[in-house]
Amino acid sequence: MKYSLLFVFSFFILTYCKEKTPVTDKTADKAAVAPEGDGLKKHLIAAENWGPQFSSLGVFLKFSDTQYTIDVQGPGGRKCSGAYSTAGQAVQLEAGKDEFGETSDQCIKQSCRIVPTPNSLYATEALGCGNQMYYNTSKRQPKDKAVKIDGHDAVLLDGASANTTDAVVFRAGPSKTSGAIKCTSADGKNRIEYFNLVARTRDKFQVDKWNNYWYYVYAQETDMSGCDKSYGWLFGEFVKP
Numbered sequence: 001m002k003y004s005l006l007f008v009f010s011f012f013i014l015t016y017c018k019e020k021t022p023v024t025d026k027t028a029d030k031a032a033v034a035p036e037g038d039g040l041k042k043h044l045i046a047a048e049n050w051g052p053q054f055s056s057l058g059v060f061l062k063f064s065d066t067q068y069t070i071d072v073q074g075p076g077g078r079k080c081s082g083a084y085s086t087a088g089q090a091v092q093l094e095a096g097k098d099e100f101g102e103t104s105d106q107c108i109k110q111s112c113r114i115v116p117t118p119n120s121l122y123a124t125e126a127l128g129c130g131n132q133m134y135y136n137t138s139k140r141q142p143k144d145k146a147v148k149i150d151g152h153d154a155v156l157l158d159g160a161s162a163n164t165t166d167a168v169v170f171r172a173g174p175s176k177t178s179g180a181i182k183c184t185s186a187d188g189k190n191r192i193e194y195f196n197l198v199a200r201t202r203d204k205f206q207v208d209k210w211n212n213y214w215y216y217v218y219a220q221e222t223d224m225s226g227c228d229k230s231y232g233w234l235f236g237e238f239v240k241p
Contacts, residue, residue, distance in 0.1 A: 034114040040086045041065075043114075044127075050134030053122035054159055054196045054218040055230075059106075061127065061134045068093055070106050075223060080104035089113055093129065121147065121156060121198055121216075146202070149216050153202040160197050160241060162217070167191040168238035170227060174201050174214030176235075183219065183227035192227055192234070194220040200236070212236035 035043045044050075044063040052058035057074040069081045082096020096107030112129040120126070123135040145156045152174055170192040171178040185193040195217040204211050213236040219227040 034089045036089050037086055040089060040091065040114070044086075044091065047136045047138045049137045050127045051137060053120065053135050054198065055220070057221065059132065059134070061129075068096075068107075070096075070104075072106065078104075078106070080107035082107045091127070091129075121149070122159070147199060149199060154199040154216060155202055156199050157197045157215075159218075161194060161220070162197050162239055162241045163194050164192060164234065164238050165240045166238050168234055170219065171233045172229070174205070174216075174233045176207055178233065181219075181227055181229045181232045184225055186222070186224040192217075192219055192232075193225045194222070195234070196220065197239070197241070198231070205235075207235055207237070210235070210237040215239050 034040065041063075045065065047063070049060050049062055051060035058072075060071045060073060062069050062071070063084065066083060067081050068084045069079060071077070071079045078098055080096050080098040083094045085092045085094075091112040093107070093110050093112060095109045096104055098104040098107070110129050112127050115126050115128045115133070117123060117126045117133075117135065120135065120141065122141060123137065124139045124141060125136050127134040127136070140159075141156055143156055143158050147154050147156055150173065167189060168191065170181040170183050172181060173179075181192075183190060183192040185191050197215055198218050199216040200213040201215075204213055214233050215236055217232065217234055217239075219230050219232065221227075221230075
């Protein structure tokens, strides 16, 4: 009887501990691990581009089977290319040359790694090369995802381009009392001209006679227009998709 009670007690302890042990989500672990070797190479090539968030201007990185190409989009932008290799989870970029066959300051020897970017409003991963982050344009954050932006409840949009219906004020927060962000348009007026729809507030707000969402946007920059800050808020009544 003594041994039977000991056995039952031991069984209870083991069962209790087992039930209290957190269950590991193997799917989540697998998703968090970056591919390696040939898998990493295929992953790099499969991406449409690695580049800046929301902007069509800036530095973009693209991979082929043996080469990488860095393309600087914008005024005076140039391309350069070089060889690369993968070892484990590291991507080694070799020094390359520009389109004229000259040594390039952009295509330098450096090591890169894939970095998860769950807090990015644009993509779920990026390629970190020194201080430069190239976001995977094929791994966009899902539309309608609930997020917080500067403490405000918001919902992600698809980043579509839009403009304004009027000389609306570009603001630092989703409120009529929030500070204005200075912008310059092609016609010389102080207004935002073109932008990408990043997110909107979860709820609508009453502003004067209108009831609408506030939109969190990325201000596009051109030779003739731009804003002092890239990100800010616009009231939905004046947004034209």
